[in-house]
Amino acid sequence: MKKIIPAIIICILLLAACGNPTIGEGSPGDGPSIEQGVDDSENQNEDSIEKDPKSNIDLSYKPNESGKIMILMYHNIGDEEAEWVRTPANFRKDMDTLYEKGYRPISLADYVSGNITTEQGFTPVVLTFDDGNLNNFEYLENGQVNEESAVGLLIGFHEKHKDFPLEATFFLYGEHPFRQNSLIDEKLSFIVENGMDIGNHTKDHNGFKRAGLQEIQDQIGSEAQFLKNTLNKDGYEIDTLALPFGERPKDETLTKYLASGSSNGIPYENIAVLNVGWNPAYSPYDNKFDHASIPRIRASEVKVDHVGLYNYIDYFDKHPEEKFISDGVAEIITIPLDKKEFVHAAGDKEIYLYENH
Numbered sequence: 308m309k310k311i312i313p314a315i316i317i318c319i320l321l322l323a324a325c326g327n328p329t330i331g332e333g334s335p336g337d338g339p340s341i342e343q344g345v346d347d348s349e350n351q352n353e354d355s356i357e358k359d360p361k362s363n364i365d366l367s368y369k370p371n372e373s374g375k376i377m378i379l380m381y382h383n384i385g386d387e388e389a390e391w392v393r394t395p396a397n398f399r400k401d402m403d404t405l406y407e408k409g410y411r412p413i414s415l416a417d418y419v420s421g422n423i424t425t426e427q428g429f430t431p432v433v434l435t436f437d438d439g440n441l442n443n444f445e446y447l448e449n450g451q452v453n454e455e456s457a458v459g460l461l462i463g464f465h466e467k468h469k470d471f472p473l474e475a476t477f478f479l480y481g482e483h484p485f486r487q488n489s490l491i492d493e494k495l496s497f498i499v500e501n502g503m504d505i506g507n508h509t510k511d512h513n514g515f516k517r518a519g520l521q522e523i524q525d526q527i528g529s530e531a532q533f534l535k536n537t538l539n540k541d542g543y544e545i546d547t548l549a550l551p552f553g554e555r556p557k558d559e560t561l562t563k564y565l566a567s568g569s570s571n572g573i574p575y576e577n578i579a580v581l582n583v584g585w586n587p588a589y590s591p592y593d594n595k596f597d598h599a600s601i602p603r604i605r606a607s608e609v610k611v612d613h614v615g616l617y618n619y620i621d622y623f624d625k626h627p628e629e630k631f632i633s634d635g636v637a638e639i640i641t642i643p644l645d646k647k648e649f650v651h652a653a654g655d656k657e658i659y660l661y662e663n664h
């Protein structure tokens with residue numbers, strides 16, 4: 308037994324020398340204690356100059372990358388608040404509230420691929436707009452973007468708050484997105500060049516409940532081709548789909564064609580298929596995450612049946628342990644030990660478990 312005591316002391320000294328960031332509460336039990344698959348012994352050779360990226364993670368933020376993420380669904384911006392209309396003032400209120408409560412937009416593609424670069428301690432959120440009405444993106448006669456269209460409001464907010472990234476996906480249907488026909492190309496380019504995204508909302512905006520194989524593939528594939536050809540930007544794929552009315556085919560053998568299929572011999576592949584309601588989405592690292600069925604939350608305060616944006620903001624205020632809190636390091640997935648069972652293997656990313664009690 309006698310030999311063990313000095314060994315423990317050495318261990319403690321080594322831990323203290325590891326330079327882990329300060330832990331909020333400062334109680335001795337709060338330190339990081341478990342790491343998976345890593346040999347973190349500090350070598351005396353030159354290799355030790357290379358800093359372990361985990362040393363940048365401040366556990367006092369209680370990072371939880373197995374937590375839920377809100378994918379918000381907007382439709383129209385307009386003068387009168389309604390079930391599918393948000394006024395500019397209320398939209399600004401939403402952004403202010405999200406900002407103040409530590410939410411930061413990420414792209415849908417980064418969400419589904421788990422490339423989460425959100426600053427540590429903050430919670431990613433995904434913004435989506437359906438239908439591509441004029442109030443989503445309008446050029447005025449003087450050539451300026453209408454500041455009270457969705458695009459104008461997003462840019463305005465981002466300019467005031469540079470740490471609130473300009474990320475949003477506009478789901479478009481038909482051949483007249485944003486309803487100013489001479490400006491379609493310009494608008495699609497503007498969106499992509501400014502870091503936002505264009506998604507597919509099908510050709511005719513019909514529900515898929517009773518649709519057959521051919522119709523599903525044609526509705527998705529032809530719209531993807533139209534948007535891709537109109538945008539005409541090498542390497543930019545139209546590979547996210549928002550289901551009109553959130554309807555999925557009744558015949559479940561057709562469900563897989565929402566994610567992939569082909570139309571006129573040209574294949575399509577959707578990395579994300581979005582539903583209409585009603586819950587926050589799983590972390591992309593959660594076992595239950597399904598890129599072909601991603602729930603959204605209605606960003607509204609009218610007829611939201613207690614499952615709207617503000618209901619979930621309140622919920623996460625009361626249950627912060629259930630929301631995704633970023634560790635700030637994209638290649639590491641930091642998870643409290645008690646959430647361990649929710650997470651699947653994450654490709655080449657390292658899982659970093661820590662005791663959070």
Ligand SMILES: [Zn+2]
Binds near residue numbers: 438
């Ligand atoms: Zn729609």
